[in-house]
Amino acid sequence: MENYIVSARKYRPSTFDSVVGQKALTTTLKNAIAGQKLAHAYLFCGPRGVGKTTCARIFAKTINCMNPTADGEACNECESCRAFNEQRSYNIHELDAASNNSVEDIRSLIEQVRIPPQIGKYKVYIIDEVHMLSQAAFNAFLKTLEEPPHHAIFILATTEKHKILPTILSRCQIYDFNRITVNDTVEHLQYVAQKEGITAEPEALNVIAQKADGGMRDALSIFDQVVSFTGGNIQYKNVIDNLNVLDYEYYFRLTDCLLDNKISESLLIFNDILNKGFDGSHFITGLSSHFRDLLVSKDASTLPLLEVGASIRERYQQQAQKCPPQFLYKAMKLCNDCDLNYRASKNKRLLVEITLIQVAQLTADADDTAHGRSPEQAIKPIFNKQSAQAQPAQAQPSVQAQQSARTPVASTSSVQSQTVQQGVAPQAQPTNTPPIRQNPIPQQSEEKKIPVFKAGSLGVSIKHPASREVQQQQTATVKPVQTEIAEDFIFNEKDLDYYWREYANQLPVEEKATAGRMMNMKPKLLNDTTFEVAVDNELVEKIMTPLIPQIQDHLRNKLHNRKITMTVRVSAPTENIRAYSRVERFQMMSQKNPELLKLKEEFGLELY
C-alpha cells in the first residue's frame, strides 16, 4: 500500500481528449485556444466531480504550452507542461473559495494578479466554489474582473450557478458541465479496472456509476473502496451488499406481485427490505425509478434513457411488456406522492404500505370498471377506515363547535352534556362503541369526558371561560399527550442531516468556519440513535469533539429523541465522505427552500 494513489488522482485526465463525458465542451475550449480567442474570464458550472477543475487545469496548461499539438492539445513534454504536470508551475493559482472567502483572501489574490509570468504567456487563476465568496469579496474581485492585466485569465468554478451575481456572470464566458452518463462512467471504470489488473462484472460497475450519480470523482472513489474490500474481484453481489444498494431483484419480484394484485406478498417483500436495513424512503424512490425504467423500456425510442447494463436490459424489456402504460403512469405518480409526503408522515411505514396497496389495486381497478365499479370505490374503504381510526378527535370538533355556537347556553355543564349527547354519541355509533347515552353517567363524570374530545372542547372553553374544575381536568388530560411527546421519536439520516444543517446555519458569524465545516460533513447513522461524522484529519476532529454536547442537545431537542449520540471519526484516505444522490440533494435544497417542492409539484417534475 506504500505509494498508493487514489484512482481519481492517478487517472486524472491530462489532455482535453481524455476528459470523460464533456466532449462538446472540451472541443469548444480546444478550438478557442487554437484560434487564439481567449476570454479573460470563464465560468465553469456543473455538479461536483464532473471535471470542472480538471478542465481548468488542462486549459491553463494548454495555453502555456510551448509547442501545442496540431489538434490543440498540450504537448505534455515542454518545460511548461512538465511544470504543470509536476504541480510546480507558477502560472496556475488555485483558490478554494469555500475556505478562503474573505476580502483579505481576494485582496492577496489581486496583488498576485499584477505580477506577470516569468515563463510562459498566461497566469491562470482558478477560483473553486466561487459562489462561497462573501459579498465584500465579490465586490473587491469585480474590479479586477473588469480590467484584468493581459496575462491574467480567471476560471471560476461553481456547483451553484444561480448564486453567482449577474455582474460576474455578464463578465464571463459560461460553460455548463453535464453530469456524466452512467454508460460513460462504466466505460471509464472498465478502462481503469483493466489498467489496474482488476476483474469487474459490468453490472457491478453499473451500480457504482449509478451510486456516483454523474460524478466521475465519486465514481472512482467508490471504485477504490470496492477494490479494497473485494480484493480486486468486483462482483455485483458484493458491491450491492457493501454499498447498501437494494438488489434489482426485489423490484422485479415486487412489480410482478403488484401486477397480480398480490397485496400480502407485496407487503411481505417490503417487510423483507426493511429487515435488511433499507429505509422506506430509499425503497420508494428506488421503486419509482424502477417503474420509470420499465416505462422507458416499453418503447424503442426511449430505450436509450435506460441507464442499466446490457444483461439487465432484457429483463426490463420483458417485464415492461407485462405492464400496461396506464399502470406505470399511475404507479409512478403514487410512488412520487409517497416520496413527497414521506418526510411529513408520522407513520412512514404505513404510508409506504398504503402506497403499495394502491399500486397493487391499479390493475384490479381495471377489472372492476369492466363490471361497472369505479376505481375510486375500490380504493376508498381502506382510507376511510384508516382515517376514521386515526383521527376521531378531529372529525368531531366541527359538530361540537356548531352546536355550541348555535345553542345559547347558561352553564358550561349543560353545554358539555349537550355536546356529549347530541354531538358525539351519534358519531360514535357507526364505529361500534357503545353509545355514551346508554350509560347512566352522572353530570360530573360527563364533564370528565370533555377533555377526551380535546380538539372540540377548545371551542367551548373559548366561548365560555371554563370553571376551575374543568381547567384542572383539562390539564390532567393534557399530561398523557405530553408524555407521548417526551417519548423518543424515530428519525432517519435525512432528518438528522436537516437539523445538523439547521444548527450550522444558526451559528454566529464568529463561528462561520465551524459552520462551513459542518455544512461539508455528512452525518451518518450507525444505528437508531448513534451517528458519526467522518472528518478529514485529527485537527478537525479536535475542533469538532468539544462541540458534541451542544450539537447533541440541539438534535435531541429538534428530533425529539433523547438518546441521540454523536461521534467523530477521522476518515480513511480513500473514503468518500460525502456522496449525495440527486434525490438527496433535491431534498436538502427543498428543505432550505420549500418553494422548490411546490415547483416540482406544479410542473409534475420527476427526479431520477
Ligand SMILES: [Zn+2]
Ligand atoms: Zn507543452
